[in-house]
Amino acid sequence: MVKQIRRVKIGSLFLGGNEPVLIQSMTNTKTSDLKATLNQINSLYLAGCEIVRVAVPTKDDVLALKTIVANSPLPVVADIHFNYLLAIAAIEAGVHKVRINPGNLGGTDNLLSVAKAAKGRAAIRVGVNSGSLPQNKIDLINAGRLTRAEAMAETAKEYSDFLDDNDFHDIVVSLKASDVSTTIAANRKFRTLTDIPLHLGVTEAGTLFSGTVKSAVGLGTLLMEGIGETIRVSLTADPTEEIKVAKEILKACGIRRLGVNVIACPTCGRTNINLAELAKSVEKMVESITEDITVAVMGCAVNGPGEAREADLGIAGGKGEGLIFVGGEVVEKAPEAELLKRFQFHLGKVIEEKRNDRQQ
Ligand code: SF4
DSSP, X not given: OOOSOOOEEETTEEESTXXXXXXXXXXXXXXXXXXXXXXXXXXXXXXXXXXXXXXXXSHHHHHHHHHXXXXXXXXXXXXXXXXXXXXXXXXXXXXXXXXXXXXXXXXXXXXXXXXXXXXXXXXXEEEEEGGXXXXXXHHHHHTTSSOHHHHHHHHHHHHHHHHHHTTXXXXXXXXXXXXXXXXXXXXXXXXXXXXXXXXXXXXXXXXXXXXXXXXXXXXXXXXXXXXXXXXXXXXXXXXXXXXXXXXXXXXXXXXXXXXXXXXXXXXXXXXXXXXXXXXXXXXXHHTTOOSOOEEEEESSTTTHHHHHHHSSEEEXXXXXXXXXXXXXXXEEEEEHHHHHHHHHHHHHHHHHHHHHHHHO
């Protein structure tokens, strides 16, 4: 396992070194539609996205990049396939990184031209997907001499070695498969080979539900092993959903504290309040709070107070009423209809105290 990961600049941020694992997403607008794209970038930013990627399949999209970069609150990555000239034009327009698959750029001369244009201006993400391996690697897989994951890792290593050998070092690599175990194996393998930061993702992960599960398993496994410097959760859904899932994965892995950690009991025969609704409302209430706190929403007074005591703030339901805990102490008993309002009141006080503590 490579211990020290190379630090690569992406706009005002860095990947690798001792930097936190960054969250990214991709717009699904036509990039040339400036208004729609910038609106979506803003929504992503407000949701907690840290790097944004836009697809650049046409010249019209390249023309939009200058304005997008100038107005984006986030570093911008251009996603380019097939046309190395579009990659160079995107770099000239000021993007902070280009995502390319060197295998479909039309040869190493073209890759070198992109690297020359990017030198000192933008990073390059070398993207290798399981479905787009070079023929020599496919032959080795078919001959049983390489697994698909090994072939992906080796391919990415060859491309990144080529860039390093040509004095271009601001490299990030992604190795994606729609199959979770191949994604995990390919990233594990690559991490043993180089110090290059890894962008993690499970490609074509699926809809909100199945994509969340696949990403949590795939990305979570790697992150828990210390592998991965930036993540993108791919979902067939509004891109802001990707950010929510990415944050939860990072929180669950204990890698980053990103706002409020909500714990809720699964409910059982002892539950006498509408806990599912209450938990949903609490989750919504704390969605945009950035303070590092834990809140517990528990169904009853059996385990409830115990869990709620561990949290900064908690609710333990009773029969048509509930207890509110702050810092392990019961501060109030409220009827079910009032519970959420009273909880919000105490939440405000807890956050205020946290902010005051920070300022001291
Ligand atoms: S906290 Fe109470 S209601 Fe919730 S699962 Fe545990 S025992 Fe059941």
